[in-house]
Amino acid sequence: MEYLKPMEPTRIPSNGDSLFQDITLAPDIPIYATTAAYNKDPCPNKLHLGIGVYRTEEGKCHTLNVVKQVEQTLANDLSADKEYLPITGMPEFNKLSAKLMFGSGSPAIKESRVVTVQCVSGCLSLRVGAEFLAKHYHQHVVYLPGPTYGNHPNLISAAGLTLKTYRYYDPKTLVLDFQGLLEDLGSALSGAIVLFHACGHNPTGVDPTCQQWEQIRQLVRQRGLLPFFDCAYQGLVSGNLDDDAQSIRMFGCDGGECVVAQSYSKNMGLYGERIGSLSIVCKTADVARRVESQLKLIIRPLYSNPPIHGAAIVTAILKDRDLYQKWTNELKAMRDRLVQVRRQLYDSLCNKGTPGDWSHFIKQVGMYSFTGLNKDQVDFLTREYHIYMSSDGRINIGGLSSKAVPYFADAIHDAVISSLPSSTLA
Amino acid sequence: MFRICLQGAYRDDNGKPVVLECVREAERRIAGNLNMEYLPMGGSVKMVEETLKLAYGENSELIKEKRIAAVQALSGTGACRLFADFQKRFCPDSQIYIPVPTWANHHNIWRDAQVPQKTYHYYHPESKGLDFAAMIDDIKGMSLFSSQNAPNGSFFLLHACAHNPTGVDPSEEQWREISHHIKAKGHFAFFDMAYQGFASGDPEKDAKAIRIFLEDGHHIGIAQSYAKNMGLYGQRVGCLSVLCEDEKQAVAVKSQLQQLARPMYSNPPVHGALIVSTILSDPDLKKQWLKEVKVMADRIIGMRTALRGNLEKLGSPLSWQHITNQIGMFCYSGLTPEQVDRLTNEFHIYMTRNGRISMAGVTTGNVEYLANAIHEVTK
Numbered sequence: 001m002e003y004l005k006p007m008e009p010t011r012i013p014s015n016g017d018s019l020f021q022d023i024t025l026a027p028d029i030p031i032y033a034t035t036a037a038y039n040k041d042p043c044p045n046k047l048h049l050g051i052g053v054y055r056t057e058e059g060k061c062h063t064l065n066v067v068k069q070v071e072q073t074l075a076n077d078l079s080a081d082k083e084y085l086p087i088t089g090m091p092e093f094n095k096l097s098a099k100l101m102f103g104s105g106s107p108a109i110k111e112s113r114v115v116t117v118q119c120v121s122g123c124l125s126l127r128v129g130a131e132f133l134a135k136h137y138h139q140h141v142v143y144l145p146g147p148t149y150g151n152h153p154n155l156i157s158a159a160g161l162t163l164k165t166y167r168y169y170d171p172k173t174l175v176l177d178f179q180g181l182l183e184d185l186g187s188a189l190s191g192a193i194v195l196f197h198a199c200g201h202n203p204t205g206v207d208p209t210c211q212q213w214e215q216i217r218q219l220v221r222q223r224g225l226l227p228f229f230d231c232a233y234q235g236l237v238s239g240n241l242d243d244d245a246q247s248i249r250m251f252g253c254d255g256g257e258c259v260v261a262q263s264y265s266k267n268m269g270l271y272g273e274r275i276g277s278l279s280i281v282c283k284t285a286d287v288a289r290r291v292e293s294q295l296k297l298i299i300r301p302l303y304s305n306p307p308i309h310g311a312a313i314v315t316a317i318l319k320d321r322d323l324y325q326k327w328t329n330e331l332k333a334m335r336d337r338l339v340q341v342r343r344q345l346y347d348s349l350c351n352k353g354t355p356g357d358w359s360h361f362i363k364q365v366g367m368y369s370f371t372g373l374n375k376d377q378v379d380f381l382t383r384e385y386h387i388y389m390s391s392d393g394r395i396n397i398g399g400l401s402s403k404a405v406p407y408f409a410d411a412i413h414d415a416v417i418s419s420l421p422s423s424t425l426a
Numbered sequence: 427m428f429r430i431c432l433q434g435a436y437r438d439d440n441g442k443p444v445v446l447e448c449v450r451e452a453e454r455r456i457a458g459n460l461n462m463e464y465l466p467m468g469g470s471v472k473m474v475e476e477t478l479k480l481a482y483g484e485n486s487e488l489i490k491e492k493r494i495a496a497v498q499a500l501s502g503t504g505a506c507r508l509f510a511d512f513q514k515r516f517c518p519d520s521q522i523y524i525p526v527p528t529w530a531n532h533h534n535i536w537r538d539a540q541v542p543q544k545t546y547h548y549y550h551p552e553s554k555g556l557d558f559a560a561m562i563d564d565i566k567g568m569s570l571f572s573s574q575n576a577p578n579g580s581f582f583l584l585h586a587c588a589h590n591p592t593g594v595d596p597s598e599e600q601w602r603e604i605s606h607h608i609k610a611k612g613h614f615a616f617f618d619m620a621y622q623g624f625a626s627g628d629p630e631k632d633a634k635a636i637r638i639f640l641e642d643g644h645h646i647g648i649a650q651s652y653a654k655n656m657g658l659y660g661q662r663v664g665c666l667s668v669l670c671e672d673e674k675q676a677v678a679v680k681s682q683l684q685q686l687a688r689p690m691y692s693n694p695p696v697h698g699a700l701i702v703s704t705i706l707s708d709p710d711l712k713k714q715w716l717k718e719v720k721v722m723a724d725r726i727i728g729m730r731t732a733l734r735g736n737l738e739k740l741g742s743p744l745s746w747q748h749i750t751n752q753i754g755m756f757c758y759s760g761l762t763p764e765q766v767d768r769l770t771n772e773f774h775i776y777m778t779r780n781g782r783i784s785m786a787g788v789t790t791g792n793v794e795y796l797a798n799a800i801h802e803v804t805k
Contacts, residue, residue, distance in 0.1 A: 018645045018670055018671045018675060019517060019520075019579065019614050019645070020516055020517075020645075020668070020670065020675065020679055021671065021675070023516055023675065023678045023679055023682055024678055025677060025678040025681050026678070026681035026682050026684070026685045029467070029684075029688060032466075032467065051464075053463055053464070061461035061463050062461070063458070063460075063461050063462055067458075067462075068457075068458035069458070071457040071458040072457050072458050074453075074457065075450075075453045075454050075456075075457035075458075076454070076457075078450075080445075081443040081444075081445055082443075082445055082449070082657055082658055082659050082660050082661060083435055083443050083659055083660055084434075084435065084653075084659045084660050085660050120500060120662070120691045120695065121691050121692065123689075123690065123691050123692040124690055124691040127689060127690055127691075151688065151689065151692060154688055154689035155689045157689075158689035158690070269462060270462055271462050271463050271464045272461075272462045272463055272464050272465050272693070272695065272696030272697075273462055273695055273696060273697060274691060274693070274694065274695040274696075297534075298538075300503075300531055300534055301503070301507060301531060301534035301535040301537070301538040301539075302500075302503070302504070302507055302538070302690070303500035303501065303503050303504045303507070303662060303691075304500075304501065304503040304504075304531065304662075305660065305662070306662065307500075307660065307661055307662040307695045307697065307698060308660035308661060309661065309695070309697035309698070310695065310697070
């Protein structure tokens with residue numbers, strides 16, 4: 001308990017005034033504002049390509065069949081209770097999640113060097129990881145890729161860490177600025193934390209190749225940087241869970257330490273259940289034990305212990321061979337649809353002869369695509385075609401059905417043509 | 427061999443954890459039927475609406491006038507933490523006054539939110555009741571013996587009912603006086619209400635303290651939890667509300683609460699919220715819930731009576747009145763740490779060393795054994 005010097009009295013409210021009298025309305029978070037605008041729009045052809053939620057071909061919300069099946073089982077299981085989970089979450093969930101990411105043959109897991117705690121979504125996993133580093137790691141600077149998921153800066157800085165950027169996406173070539181990345185990490189502060197997207201980079205869809213990951217790994221280890229992965233799309237990028245975890249496994253298997261935040265929002269469609277995990281790969285089992293105890297102290301004053309339901313669903317699926325198979329099949333189908341829509345969009349734009357190189361649509365991977373459209377063109381799409389997307393030009397491929405691709409291609413074509421200087425149209 | 431655990435969650439008369447029937451029914455209805463998309467940042471609108479009615483009153487004018495900023499939170503812990511972060515951001519010079527004793531995690535929450543904390547007198551060990559005079563002195567900032575005089579406009583954490591860990595609640599008259607003095611000093615009252623319905627068996631009765639403060643015109647904050655009263659412990663369902671001047675301010679405050687939630691969990695979990703809203707918006711399910719809450723509360727009240735009765739029958743020289751005076755899940759027995767250790771080592775009875783007994787772990791099957799053991803270590 002702290003006993004401090006006498007405090008300045010807070011303003012004494014008069015006439016029952018609120019202490020929060022002067023609070024101003026916070027600005028809308030851009031992605032939610034986009035969704036609100038979409039919802040209000042009466043146009044029947046409108047498209048929501050903003051928020052990162054996977055939709056079916058019919059444009060409907062998608063709950064996986066295997067998840068529905070598991071939910072029925074859980075609801076009918078009279079032996080299950082709703083007691084508090086431990087602070088670190090469901091033990092079986094934690095073990096299975098670690099195996100999913102690091103591989104069942106992972107030496108780090110076998111040597112008990114991996115701490116995995118269930119957290120309330122990928123977001124809170126990132127936040128708890130950041131809080132842990134702010135408290136226990138000597139270096140408080142985090143390098144984020146430019147660009148990155150909109151909430152990363154908030155999550156990291158809320159823990160009191162300082163943000164820097166490293167070059168990642170080249171807006172001119174629309175691919176990875178690998179040279180820039182190596183230079184920036186090569187000159188990063190010693191021991192700095194570096195945030196990586198394990199696969200399916202959000203918002204660009206641009207991932208390093210295997211060879212590039214190996215070079216990155218060597219540089220990171222050489223410079224003593226601490227890698228912090230955000231793994232939110234495992235399985236949705238290549239369709240193969242192991243392949244999508246390659247970047248994590250490279251770092252998890254080389255004897256060094258790393259931090260990984262994981263989310264089941266997209267790859268198991270469990271969005272609103274807020275289910276994710278935080279893993280820390282440590283040098284020794286003893287360190288891992290102590291790290292776990294410290295994580296508990298951070299978690300307890302945040303939310304005490306995590307919610308059961310999402311963890312119960314994930315655990316049921318990961319531990320049962322048939323359910324696991326069903327899941328991987330549905331996952332592959334989702335991913336294949338993403339690839340197919342990308343191809344369809346690319347072909348449409350090529351057939352229309354839309355000026356520009358649109359191959360990035362098929363080169364990029366995962367749920368998102370950086371269209372290459374500028375802010376004016378994005379506004380044009382919204383205004384003229386009722387198409388809603390992030391102002392940075394990111395679209396959610398998962399929100400695009402093959403039926404809507406022709407309309408979208410028309411819109412892009414129109415946006416590009418209308419923004420050309422008039423002399424080129426002559 | 428007899429073994430009794432007297433820490434933690436509610437147990438039925440067979441010592442088993444309970445999932446309420448209304449909860450099972452709600453889960454059957456929602457299983458696999460609804461999508462799991464993100465809730466809005468402020469959580470389930472329906473759940474929050476129903477939850478506010480429980481705290482502020484079914485027909486509350488304040489709800490009709492939209493003066494309450496409210497968001498779904500990660501159970502009571504999450505609601506307290508969100509409020510603590512909010513307090514830190516918008517009243518950075520303020521401090522929180524916390525009762526002695528309180529739920530241990532309260533200290534962790536405000537500490538991690540970096541809000542300076544002080545304490546106020548609450549439990550009176552000699553009488554095993556409320557240290558009312560000292561509590562009022564602390565509120566008025568007039569205690570001669572305390573270095574903790576509250577400057578005007580401090581924040582006071584109050585347990586709305588069924589104080590944890592002591593089970594000692596102020597009477598209605600005492601609440602009125604507490605309200606009067608808090609208002610006089612311009613303090614902000616923040617209620618942690620984790621046991622509504624669980625204390626007396628009647629949620630309306632258990633909200634009395636809050637209603638008194640509302641009548642007196644305070645602008646309060648409330649953390650509500652469905653962990654105990656709906657048995658939803660591990661589902662982490664709760665609500666944070668802040669009463670504001672008017673609708674405009676409520677909108678502004680809610681937007682700021684959401685801003686604080688974004689760099690934590692972005693949006694709260696859907697499942698528990700769906701259970702709550704399914705139950706509370708269906709009149710039959712709601713009636714069933716109220717019945718089941720009363721059963722739980724009555725069982726605990728019954729066990730208090732039985733424990734006290736057994737101790738008196740054994741001819742214990744001590745007074746055990748406090749067992750039935752105290753209310754809710756917990757009883758501050760007055761046992762010393764050494765006596766508690768003897769209970770564990772000699773009688774295999776597990777409880778916290780501060781002498782707190784979770785009455786929820788007492789059953790008709792073990793109450794005699796428990797009384798005997800307590801008598802043995804205290805005679």
